[in-house]
Amino acid sequence: MRSGNGHSGWDAFAVSSADGTVIRGISRPGSGETLVLVHGVAMDSRVWGDSGFLDGLPDAPVVAVDLRGRGASSHVGTAAGHALDRYVEDVRAVLDRFGRERYIVFGLYFGGRIALQVAGADTRVVRAISFCAHGEEVEIPADAVEEEARAVEGPGGHTYLRDHFTAKGAPAWMVEACGRVDGGQLGAATRGLLHGSHRRTERGHPDQDLVLITAAGDADMATFHAGEKRLGARLWLVDSPTRVQAAARLAEVGHRVAGLLEAAPDSARAAGTGAG
Numbered sequence: 001m002r003s004g005n006g007h008s009g010w011d012a013f014a015v016s017s018a019d020g021t022v023i024r025g026i027s028r029p030g031s032g033e034t035l036v037l038v039h040g041v042a043m044d045s046r047v048w049g050d051s052g053f054l055d056g057l058p059d060a061p062v063v064a065v066d067l068r069g070r071g072a073s074s075h076v077g078t079a080a081g082h083a084l085d086r087y088v089e090d091v092r093a094v095l096d097r098f099g100r101e102r103y104i105v106f107g108l109y110f111g112g113r114i115a116l117q118v119a120g121a122d123t124r125v126v127r128a129i130s131f132c133a134h135g136e137e138v139e140i141p142a143d144a145v146e147e148e149a150r151a152v153e154g155p156g157g158h159t160y161l162r163d164h165f166t167a168k169g170a171p172a173w174m175v176e177a178c179g180r181v182d183g184g185q186l187g188a189a190t191r192g193l194l195h196g197s198h199r200r201t202e203r204g205h206p207d208q209d210l211v212l213i214t215a216a217g218d219a220d221m222a223t224f225h226a227g228e229k230r231l232g233a234r235l236w237l238v239d240s241p242t243r244v245q246a247a248a249r250l251a252e253v254g255h256r257v258a259g260l261l262e263a264a265p266d267s268a269r270a271a272g273t274g275a276g
Ligand SMILES: COC(=O)C[C@@H](NC(=O)[C@@H](NC(=O)[C@@H](/N=C1/NCC(=O)N2CC[C@@H](C)[C@H]2C(=O)N[C@@H](CCSC)C(=O)N[C@H]1C(C)(C)C)C(C)(C)C)[C@@H](C)c1ccccc1)c1nccs1
Pocket: 040, 041, 042, 109, 110, 113, 132, 133, 138, 139, 140, 141, 144, 145, 148, 152, 160, 161, 164, 165, 190, 193, 197, 198, 243, 244
């Protein structure tokens, strides 16, 4: 995804979110509907190339966002500044910047929850795909999250995350991504999960295609089935014992998403072929 001057065929962009935070990322032209990619908490926009997800989507126009506090985007020091509604504003500012009428938003882990929330708020999102995060209400234990925030923001924060994800069988690209996130931003983003991330997501438009993806062995499969029913979402399973280990299946998921785009009705495709 990056070579030579840092981007091979990719352009950097910067937009101001609703609260003035500068959101950056990279985009590449293509044909068909524009795919907007939203990473998880301890990640940045590099994960899409590193994970092999993009290998299956050589022709699609892609916009890969760095959420606030991650990648090249501006840092925000407060937990309130990392509320779910702020992330939704970040992504919608990016949708405004590229000016398409229709978008597909694909999110990874907490980024998937953000993708579902954006779909609920913005009818330009014709398809939202959430990798390993459902849209149901969750009980977020403030004490456990505060403890995790302390662990990730401290001097040993990167080691804590790397050791924990490695122990859970996460692939190298996901373990490495943790080391690229500023510790203070990891802490703020973790505490930010207490600002509205517990709420369930709602369908934004009857014609939206909502897709939930999780591991075939996910212990919490019932909640994903609940999402299928409540949201009228489709459920894709990847052959993995857990959500964390499912990260190793992203290349395969990229190919499957490509199939979804090819299957798009011609009218949709025609509507989607923007300048790229
Ligand atoms: C079962 O959990 C897993 O399957 C791992 C999986 N998590 C999740 O799917 C979701 N989360 C959780 O289920 C839980 N939430 C946590 N804390 C919030 C949280 O997620 N993080 C804070 C730090 C940040 C790195 C991120 C995280 O990754 N921490 C992991 C631990 C791995 S390293 C330390 C992590 O789950 N911890 C838990 C503790 C309670 C143990 C602290 C609750 C409380 C929401 C149920 C996550 C997508 C989400 C969903 C909805 C709202 C908020 C967040 C992964 N996500 C990314 C990669 S794998």
